[in-house]
Amino acid sequence: MSRSNPAAGRGVARIPDLAALTSYLTNSGWTVEDTDGRTTMWRPRRTGSHDPGAHDPIRVVLPTSQHVQGYDDRISEALDALSFVEQRLPKEIADDISFGGADNVAVRLTPDAPAGEAPLLLAYSAISALKNFVVASAAALDSPSLVLPPRRPQRAEAYSSQARLSTQSGSFILSLALPLADIYSDESGDSTPPGQDALVEVPPQPFGRKVTNRMLTATRKARQLAEEVGEGIRPLSSFGDFTPDAPNATELAALSSLGGPEHDIYQIRFAKTPLSGGAAEPALLRVTPGQQRILGEAADYLRTRQPRAGVTVTGLIVRLFREGGFGQGEAVIQGVADDSGEARRYRVELGEIDYNEAVRAHAHGLHATATGDLDIRGTRRSLRRLTSFAVIPGLDDES
Structure with missing residues (x-):
């Protein structure tokens, strides 16, 4: 050299x-x-x-x-x-x-x-x-x-x-x-x-x-x-x-x-x-x-x-909030992100259809998965610009 x-x-x-x-x-x-x-x-x-x-x-x-x-x-x-x-x-x-x-x-x-x-x-x-x-x-x-x-x-x-x-x-x-x-x-x-x-x-x-x-x-x-x-x-x-x-x-x-x-x-x-x-x-x-x-x-x-793109979080819905009985709302997923392996709480903004699915997941203890851009503000973690959201079927759903 x-x-x-x-x-x-x-x-x-x-x-x-x-x-x-x-x-x-x-x-x-x-x-x-x-x-x-x-x-x-x-x-x-x-x-x-x-x-x-x-x-x-x-x-x-x-x-x-x-x-x-x-x-x-x-x-x-x-x-x-x-x-x-x-x-x-x-x-x-x-x-x-x-x-x-x-x-x-x-x-x-x-x-x-x-x-x-x-x-x-x-x-x-x-x-x-x-x-x-x-x-x-x-x-x-x-x-x-x-x-x-x-x-x-x-x-x-x-x-x-x-x-x-x-x-x-x-x-x-x-x-x-x-x-x-x-x-x-x-x-x-x-x-x-x-x-x-x-x-x-x-x-x-x-x-x-x-x-x-x-x-x-x-x-x-x-x-x-x-x-x-x-x-x-x-x-x-x-x-x-x-x-x-x-x-x-x-x-x-x-x-x-x-x-x-x-x-x-x-x-x-x-x-x-x-x-x-x-x-x-x-x-x-x-x-x-x-x-x-x-x-x-x-x-x-x-x-x-720093924000990270394309992060997938999988876990339980532990909190739900929206103003009124219809429209979009916020859900909190207690789960693991695939880029870090850390178990934390992640906030996601959902449209009405996905929010209703989140309500169902919360009621039946089902896991949900969401993919989007991870934004970190202090201790608050949010997934923005979601590209996918889905509820993972339980045993009862598959029967």
């Missing part, structure tokens, strides 16, 4: 096929400068977004056949050259080629253990947090809310299963390859399944790149807010100010848990493939123990204070 020596602690890079590596060079800004029939020499193309001549001395030499002696050594040297130019690890580039386009998110943990080892509890916490972070950021693309609904979008869950986790030597580094394309994507018009050794023509903003950008933006914003809260510049409630880049509660909890139960300091590094949107220098962020604790508190604050 060192920018000055990206090959340090790189692990073992998978040796890609010659055709896949050649395609990668072509699509990531390299051009053939010379060929002698046995080898091809490649140089970086100059573009307006780069310092002209910054990498002029760098050349990548490839054999013209994959069956030459020493092929693996020559390709390893090529990956080392690419690593220097892109400021990414050779293994990250090999994963990029293998996926047909993949960004990388790596987390360096700092356990009191020999290099390459970590306590099981820390490793489990970090891996679980990484998975939750990917799902939360992918879900945020379709659910712009400070508290995600209990049921995550299927696309977000499916995308997280495509990510590939590996470890690198160093303190203890978890490296996550995030493919640009997901199984729902038809943007490229390519039929190659994700994960095969084939490169596709990648659109400027594929789903995977949107996830990477969201994870990076959420991390930067979360660190900034945590630092300001820690210095007393802003209150914890500032995490509840909704903006397009505001991290949601699940992202905050994940960033808080990456350092493990003891909140050990960690670094998180985002390295983007040049196959989508051009080359970009990796971003390296450091999250301190104090920031992690504030992020955990912020996640709890959002989950207990």
